[in-house]
Amino acid sequence: MGRRIDYHHDSNAPAANSVRPSAGAFVRRGETVLLICRSDNGNWSMPGGAHDPGESLSHTAIRETIEETGVEVRLTGLVGVFTDPHHVIHYTSNDEVRQEFTIVYRAEPLAGQPTPSSESTRVEWVPITRIPELPMDSSQRKRIDWALTRTEPHIDPTSS
DSSP, X not given: XXXXXXXXXXXXXXOOOEEOOEEEEEEEETTEEEEEEEXXXXXXXXXXXXXXXXXXXXXHHHHHHHHHHSXXXXXXXXXXXXXXXXXXXXXXXXXXXEEOOEEEEEEEEEEOOOOOBTTEEEEEEEEGGGGGGSOOOHHHHHHHHHHHHOSSOEEOXXXX
């Protein structure tokens, strides 16, 4: 399995060679948030992944959450649009370097128990108070912080 390496405003980052829409789900249950520990880099994140042809982006968020966590969700709103051109993700398995393009939805759990998958080594309902101590990419931290502290959707600035 390859690794995922995130670069943020890094002059040594490889140039993006693709843009692929992705969707994530911020799933909150009381004072906990559903998070995965990624198998490709060991960082914690919200469930999510790349958009597939033939599905809506909202379906992507639901599908990826079920695949990565075993938890079925219902989307309830929008956390925001995250498309920073200075954040690129290098997938070493195929040398793809994607520019960030993620829509994060708010969601509530419907059924299922947290269960790891091939993309996650751990899946947990993490207490909000514990999130700051978890190893996490800054893009995930930004998205989670926004979801926890704001009600209006995040929209990227128009200038780079």
